[in-house]
Every structure is written in structure tokens, then in C-alpha cells.
Amino acid sequence: MNPAxxxxxxxxxxxxTLQLISGDYRILQxxxxxxxxxxxxxxxxxxxxxxxxLNQFADWQRRLGETCAEIHRAxxxxxxxxxxxxxxxxxxxxxxxAFLGFIARLEQLMEDDDDH
Numbered sequence: 001m002n003p004a005x006x007x008x009x010x011x012x013x014x015x016x017t018l019q020l021i022s023g024d025y026r027i028l029q030x031x032x033x034x035x036x037x038x039x040x041x042x043x044x045x046x047x048x049x050x051x052x053x054l055n056q057f058a059d060w061q062r063r064l065g066e067t068c069a070e071i072h073r074a075x076x077x078x079x080x081x082x083x084x085x086x087x088x089x090x091x092x093x094x095x096x097x098a099f100l101g102f103i104a105r106l107e108q109l110m111e112d113d114d115d116h
Contacts, residue, residue: 040097042104053105060102063095 015027025041032039070091074084
């Protein structure tokens with residue numbers, strides 16, 4: 001495929017394979033930006049015990065607190081600077097990833113409706 005030739009297009013399956021092999025998710029980020037969406041990488045969590053679920057919940061809440069602290073710091077002087085927005089965005093993204101990781105853990109514990 002020659003990127004200089006506009007008729008050469010990469011397929012979705014090729015894109016997925018490339019990103020998985022390279023660990024470079026800029027294509028996914030470009031899709032998100034073009035479609036006005038966001039994506040978060042979930043942590044790999046093979047164990048779903050009660051203690052681990054509680055740890056996941058506590059981590060999510062800690063990350064939420066860090067996001068709130070960044071917002072509080074930014075508003076202390078009653079003005080917002082680009083650096084402060086970047087800090088809030090970064091903290092918020094980390095918080096959302098922790099939240100989605102917690103939800104993924106709950107889904108692992110979820111029982112099918114057919115079981116009841």
C-alpha cells in the first residue's frame with residue numbers, strides 16, 4: 001500500500017491487526033476524533049475476587065479525587081490556563097479508565113438472565 005496514492009485504503013481488519021501488533025493506537029484515536037467519540041484502554045484483570053473488586057472500586061474513587069483536585073487547583077486563581085486544562089484532561093482520562101475497568105470487573109461477575 002502506498003500512502004501517496006489516495007486510492008490506496010487500509011481496511012478495518014488490517015488496521016486492527018497493525019495496532020495490536022505495534023501497540024500504537026493512533027489510528028483508533030483518529031477514528032475517535034473523526035467520529036466525536038472516546039476510547040479507553042481497560043486494564044488487564046484476570047482475577048475477579050471480592051477483594052480485587054473492592055481494590056478496583058477504591059482505585060476508581062482515588063482517581064476521581066485526583067481529577068477533582070486538579071479542577072480545584074485550576075480554579076483557585078479564578079482563571080484557566082492551557083496547562084491546567086491539559087492536567088484536568090489527563091486526570092479525567094485516568095479516572096474514566098479506572099471507572100471503565102471497574103465496570104469491566106462487574107461485568108465479569110454478572111450472571112446471565114437465563115440463570116434465574
